[in-house]
Amino acid sequence: MLTNLFSHFPEAAERGTQETFEELLSRPDVRIERIISTGQASPPDFWYSQPQGEWVLVMQGAAGLQIEHEEQERVLRAGDFVHLPAQLRHRVNWTSDKEPTIWLAVHYDLPQACDD
Incomplete structure (x- = not known):
């Protein structure tokens, strides 16, 4: 079981060959994951557009994040x-x-509206 976010990297992350995604917690309305990037970027002309909200923190390193319609x-x-x-x-x-x-x-689902 992973107990330290700064250690126990998967083999691919240690070699820097690919970005790795590790699920740390999953519940019906929330999922927490550790992502390790080693120089990767989104493919050209690719945009994420997820059905869930996401709150993301860079704990180490750096990244350039582009939001559509922001110069x-x-x-x-x-x-x-x-x-x-x-x-x-x-x-x-x-x-x-x-x-x-x-x-x-941290990926989260919004509560569903009730039709009462």
Whole structure:
């Protein structure tokens, strides 16, 4: 069981060959994951647009986050976080290739409206 967010990297992350996603907690309305990036970026012309909201924190490293319709990318460094509402189109332009970029991502579903 993972007990320290800064250690016990998966083999692929240690080699820097691919971005890794590790689910730390999953419940019906929330999922928490650790993401380890080692120089990866979103593919050209690819935009994330997720049905869940996401709150993401860069714990180590750095990344360039592009939000659709924003001219400037947001440069995130250790300690920076951002809230991405559901369906907000965004992409990762770059992640640090000097050290792993470790993200903590909290994905959440909005409560369903009741039809009473």
